[in-house]
Amino acid sequence: MPPRHKKPLPEPVRATIDSLSHEGRGVAHLGGKAVFIDGALPGETVTFRYTRRRAKFAEGYAIDILQPSPRRAQPQCRHYTICGGCSLQHMPAADQIEHKQKVLLEQFRHIGNIEPEAILPPLRSPEWGYRRKARLGLKYVFKKEKLLIGFREKRSNYVADLETCEVLHPAIGKRITELQSFIRGLDCYDQIPQLEVAIGDNVTALIFRHLVELTVADRERLAAFQQQAQIAVYLQAGGPETVLPLNDQTATDLSYRLDQYGIEIHFRPDDFTQVNFAINNAMVARVIELLAPQSGDTVLDLFCGLGNFSLPVARQGAAVTGIEISVRLVQRARENATRNGISNVEFLAIDLMQADLAIPVFKKTYNKILIDPPRNGAREIIEHLSFDGVDKLVYVSCNPATLARDAGILVRDKGLRLQQAGILDMFPQTSHVESIALFEPR
DSSP states (O other): OOOOOOOOOOOOOOEEEEEOOTTSSSEEEEEEEEEETTTTTOOOEEEEEEEESSSSEEEEEEEEEEEEEETTOOOOOOOTTTTOOOOTSSHHHHHHHHHHHHHHHHHHHIIOOOOSSSEOOOOOOOOOSOOOOOEEEEEEETTTTTTEEEEBTTTTSSBBOOOOOOOOOHHHHHHHHHHHHHHSSTTTTSSSEEEEEOOOSSSSEEEEOOSSSSOOHHHHHHHHHHHHTTTEEESSSSSGGGEESSSSTTTOOEEEEGGGGTTEEETTTSSOOSSSHHHHHHHHHHHHHOOOHHHHHHOESSSSSTTTHHHHHHTTEEEEEEEEEOOHHHHHHHHHHHHHHHEEEEEOOOOOGOTTTSSSSTTSSSSSSEEEOOOOOSSSHTTTTTTOOOEEEEESSSHHHHHHHHHHHHTTTEEEEEEEEEEEEETTTTTOEEEEEEEEOO
């Protein structure tokens, strides 16, 4: 039987964009199906190329803007058309905020079947140079004799060929060509698939993932680079548990400050921290505003991490219990409490997705709850928790769909009302939506 060949995709076609998808793609309708087009805005007429066609929808990307929207912005980054690190640079910052708020409210309506009683004003930060955590891919292209460093290309798994990155903090974003030159001089230049970036207020760190044992010469080169570039070098030979400082001179104590609460959070470069410190500061302040912690309150902080919220809440006088799955992060949170002289907080390592609610910590009475879960949300724990006696629940989310789902449970099944909600622009120039919501008893 002769081999079956995929039907070739049509040549570039013309379309008028009707609306914007949740991911920030232009939506056109051709042949009775929706087509999601990267790089296109509502009201524009574009020529686009198909990348995928399915029975009910298709996908593509704009290759020529025939009639641009008056709202179209000029991308600041020279690599924007290739690099997949950003998706909304062609949209003005104010329009990005409006779009993200619209996405949040639509998810509340369509998934949770609810609406907030009030909309919180969006939290915004500088739109460029904000990103302090990132994973960059590396690839040596032998045919071109060139080392690539960057995010993945749009619509591809290939590494984008970057010289600068406008959203990365300048400590790394403006030094990519310098990194390329240095790594090209290593013996293992073609065996480093990833660099992990972590930038504190005090130290910039890079984790070099390497697939082969480093030579003595490469270790010496890395040590010299660490000293000259003032970048703390870490090595990763395997999984996450293999991350280690290069040598005794490697800075192992990164930190960021929450000045309004007199708190300094210490972390390792492979610990989870928010990528945008300016938004994180504003987010912590909003949590404090909404939760209104004070002496006499008992607060449960679920998915507490390093103590980013727990410690400022405890600083207001409330007794705080923070819970996190990672034993390492719990230990770091305890150390941060001690460093900051905060004693009215305890941290426990518990898997909240499989928690035994019969254990003592869940038998205690809490009048305020804070939840900051991963992208898959907190359904497993909120479905089983009692919210009797809870005056306020603040939910911080990195996924509006799971927030909307969980909000529906809290309102429908747990006797709460969605009092306020709004967005936090943690990732400007991208379609990522971070949000916060306040629930109170009905």
